[in-house]
Amino acid sequence: MEINEYDYYNNLANWSFDDINYIEEVFTNWIYEEKIKEHTNKFSKILDLGTAAGEKVLKNFPDCAEILGTDFSIEMIKSANQNLINSRRKNITFRVMNNLKMDTPNNYFDLVTARHTKINPTQIYKTLKPGGCLILRGVDKLDCWELKYMFKKGQAYKDLKPISLIDYENILDAGFENVELVPIHIREYYKTKEDFLALLLKTPILTGFSEENENNNLKLDIDMALLDKYINSHKTNKGILLIRRYYGITAKKNH
């Protein structure tokens, strides 16, 4: 079965992994949530792009003057607004917006954040105040590489240029300065096959999106014999090992 990116996220309507039993070991000293705290004070105005159901904003973002979380999926934003009511947090709003057609005001935000979502650095640059900052975390080409290599497919598998480099160059071209690109290396251990499969069914790791894939459709079928082969060769006493490769970028709009 094939499904496009919008319908994929709209059908999910949340980006919570609370039901999946896994632990992680982080090897890189670049923690997205800490970077956001370092760049926030009580007067800050923050825009979070591709916010999903607001899970990260509501749980990890510090209190400040204003946080706007946006997502192109109507269903994600419906869930975000429900989560907002349950959280009782103040100064936060969620609304629908496409990251590639941003309609936020120019020179308005002190910080724009984007975690595992598409971005347009030129539009982000416009909406930031001079002195403002962009903090993003992405999923790099070599994420889960052994698994994708075994299946000969998956997120960014066929991309010629790593997404981290595409983002890095586009951010420089948009006019940002002090741009820092940091590789993030994490090991995850999934308790059971069911937990591992739940991850693969919820994320585009094996099924999905590519810079090279024009219509950006996902194929949602997983070869279970290959999956068992991967699981059998990656069983450890901590669980089924999956090696993650993310990247973090911080960038300043100085003028």
Ligand SMILES: C[S@@+](CC[C@H](N)C(=O)[O-])C[C@H]1O[C@@H](n2cnc3c(N)ncnc32)[C@H](O)[C@@H]1O
């Ligand atoms: C992988 S999830 C990440 C969610 C959240 N940022 C996090 O880290 O937990 C990607 C989110 O980006 C949204 N998204 C993807 N492309 C988008 C676009 N062009 N404009 C706005 N949102 C987009 C999806 O709907 C989805 O909610």
